Amino acid sequence: MTGTSLSPRNETFLQVIQSYYQLTKPRIIPLLLITTAAAMWLAGNGQVDPLNVFITLLGGTLAAASAQTLNCIYDKDIDYEMQRTRKRPIPSGRVQPQHALLFAIALAVLSFTLMAWFVNVLSALLALSGIFVYMLVYTHWLKRHSTQNIVIGGAAGAIPALVGWSAVTGELSWTAWFLFAIVFFWTPPHFWALAMMICDDYAEVNVPMLPVIKGLKNTAEQVFAYTLFVVPLSFGLIYPLGESGWIYGIFSAVLGAFFIAKAWDLRQAPEDKMKARSMFKYSILYMMLLCTGIVFDSLPFTRQIIALVTDTITQI
Numbered sequence: 130m131t132g133t134s135l136s137p138r139n140e141t142f143l144q145v146i147q148s149y150y151q152l153t154k155p156r157i158i159p160l161l162l163i164t165t166a167a168a169m170w171l172a173g174n175g176q177v178d179p180l181n182v183f184i185t186l187l188g189g190t191l192a193a194a195s196a197q198t199l200n201c202i203y204d205k206d207i208d209y210e211m212q213r214t215r216k217r218p219i220p221s222g223r224v225q226p227q228h229a230l231l232f233a234i235a236l237a238v239l240s241f242t243l244m245a246w247f248v249n250v251l252s253a254l255l256a257l258s259g260i261f262v263y264m265l266v267y268t269h270w271l272k273r274h275s276t277q278n279i280v281i282g283g284a285a286g287a288i289p290a291l292v293g294w295s296a297v298t299g300e301l302s303w304t305a306w307f308l309f310a311i312v313f314f315w316t317p318p319h320f321w322a323l324a325m326m327i328c329d330d331y332a333e334v335n336v337p338m339l340p341v342i343k344g345l346k347n348t349a350e351q352v353f354a355y356t357l358f359v360v361p362l363s364f365g366l367i368y369p370l371g372e373s374g375w376i377y378g379i380f381s382a383v384l385g386a387f388f389i390a391k392a393w394d395l396r397q398a399p400e401d402k403m404k405a406r407s408m409f410k411y412s413i414l415y416m417m418l419l420c421t422g423i424v425f426d427s428l429p430f431t432r433q434i435i436a437l438v439t440d441t442i443t444q445i
């Protein structure tokens with residue numbers, strides 16, 4: 130059975146709100162916002178306008194929610210088939226696709242208007258481009274057709290970092306693209322670890338996720354290769370870019386060491402679902418704390434402490 134919904138039923142107002150909230154896949158949004166915020170603090174050298182941050186994060190939330198809702202509409206057939214996604218609002222019949230579409234359009238318009246009005250047009254356009262890349266490039270063109278779907282489609286998830294940078298500076302510098310690259314190359318270890326856990330689901334609906342087509346061993350090797358690439362890459366904010374200092378360096382080194390260790394563990398036992406789960410969970414913690422490191426390192430207070438410590442050491 131494809132594209133089928135269970136029949137709609139009577140729901141209270143609160144349940145309707147809850148259904149629309151679930152359409153936005155809300156659990157993913159906070160980490161997207163954390164990457165946006167990290168870019169903002171880095172761009173502002175640790176000093177940001179709270180209103181600018183608030184509107185940018187609100188606009189980013191609305192854009193991501195719109196993108197996820199559109200994805201729920203497009204993927205309603207496979208979401209119905211998969212155990213994991215069957216209870217989502219559209220396949221379970223709680224929200225009609227045409228209502229979801231109106232909701233998604235309203236979210237996108239609201240996001241664009243807010244950002245263009247209160248932040249700047251570049252940030253508004255970037256957020257809008259995130260919706261297009263996720264919908265057209267990932268969901269429509271690649272998800273059901275290529276094992277590289279999340280590698281190329283991962284660009285959508287890296288756009289929030291560009292949004293954050295441009296919201297502060299009104300332009301995109303090398304550093305903005307570098308942050309984009311960190312999230313971009315982090316995405317394969319993040320997603321493929323998860324895909325290794327749930328590859329039977331994807332196989333059932335013929336979605337060619339890497340572990341479905343190439344197997345668990347090959348996927349674990351690729352997860353390891355991307356992890357080995359992204360960890361040294363993360364130091365690029367210190368050298369050659371000179372945007373972050375050694376406090377960030379400590380975050381990057383410690384988090385990176387664990388990331389590589391987890392990826393190695395998985396490579397040694399690709400069939401072990403618990404190891405895949407652990408890698409997936411850690412990938413989220415890694416990105417969260419790496420962004421925290423970027424923000425912490427950028428703060429004027431931290432910079433003063435670093436200057437003080439450096440002065441003391443050079444005087445000894």
Ligand code: HEM
Pocket residue numbers: 154156157158160161164267279282283284285286287312316319320323413416
């Ligand atoms: C194309 C790129 C990506 C794909 C295909 C992908 C895919 C997924 C999938 C399928 C899940 C499980 C969701 C569920 O069970 O409903 C997930 C979880 C998650 N993703 Fe990603 N992801 C991508 C990029 C990102 C990015 C860029 C971020 C943030 C920077 C992110 C953050 C998260 C978080 C925080 C969760 C856990 C949500 C929870 O608590 O269950 N993802 N991802």
Ligand SMILES: CC(C)=CCC/C(C)=C/CC/C(C)=C/COP(=O)(O)OP(=O)(O)O
Pocket residue numbers: 157161189192193196197200204214255256257258259260263272285286287288289292
């Ligand atoms: C700036 C902006 C608006 C960016 C949007 C970025 C965005 C929404 C990224 C989300 C990536 C993600 C969690 C994909 C889920 O894959 P899936 O949909 O294939 O997962 P599923 O198998 O659970 O349906």
